[in-house]
Amino acid sequence: MLIRTLSTLECTKLLAANRFARLACAKEGQPYVVPLYYAHTDNHLYAFSMLGKKIDWMRSNPLVSVQVDERGPGRSWKSVVVDGRYEELPDRIGHKLQRDHAWALLSRHAEWWEPGALKPGAPSADLPHIFFRIFIADVSGREASES
Numbered sequence: 001m002l003i004r005t006l007s008t009l010e011c012t013k014l015l016a017a018n019r020f021a022r023l024a025c026a027k028e029g030q031p032y033v034v035p036l037y038y039a040h041t042d043n044h045l046y047a048f049s050m051l052g053k054k055i056d057w058m059r060s061n062p063l064v065s066v067q068v069d070e071r072g073p074g075r076s077w078k079s080v081v082v083d084g085r086y087e088e089l090p091d092r093i094g095h096k097l098q099r100d101h102a103w104a105l106l107s108r109h110a111e112w113w114e115p116g117a118l119k120p121g122a123p124s125a126d127l128p129h130i131f132f133r134i135f136i137a138d139v140s141g142r143e144a145s146e147s
């Protein structure tokens with residue numbers, strides 16, 4: 001195997017080409033990792049969720065990491081890690097343009113709302129929905145290819 005570091009541009013292209021990631025957050029020294037559907041633009045990852053553990057934890061500690069990967073032929077792969085900051089886009093005056101921007105980006109994909117709007121055993125219509133973004137403070141990546 002040959003491992004190489006991806007450039008910032010290559011990392012950005014991988015983030016833009018995908019929409020599924022793993023989000024890592026932490027509270028009181030305990031890490032928590034969950035799947036996340038996102039849209040990438042302007043040095044941010046935009047996402048949508050219902051209230052729950054990840055939103056509570058990110059409100060408590062806004063420093064997060066996001067990991068995106070692609071499998072290639074054979075044993076080849078690419079992986080990008082984002083270190084960033086959670087920024088909630090509340091449904092109030094002063095945030096409408098940001099929320100509309102997030103909605104416009106996410107809604108380009110079929111059934112974009114489903115992963116964030118569904119929660120096991122809870123009627124989704126009664127729970128508030130949260131739009132948020134992750135400001136990308138740092139990005140790094142690697143690629144493995146068969147030699």
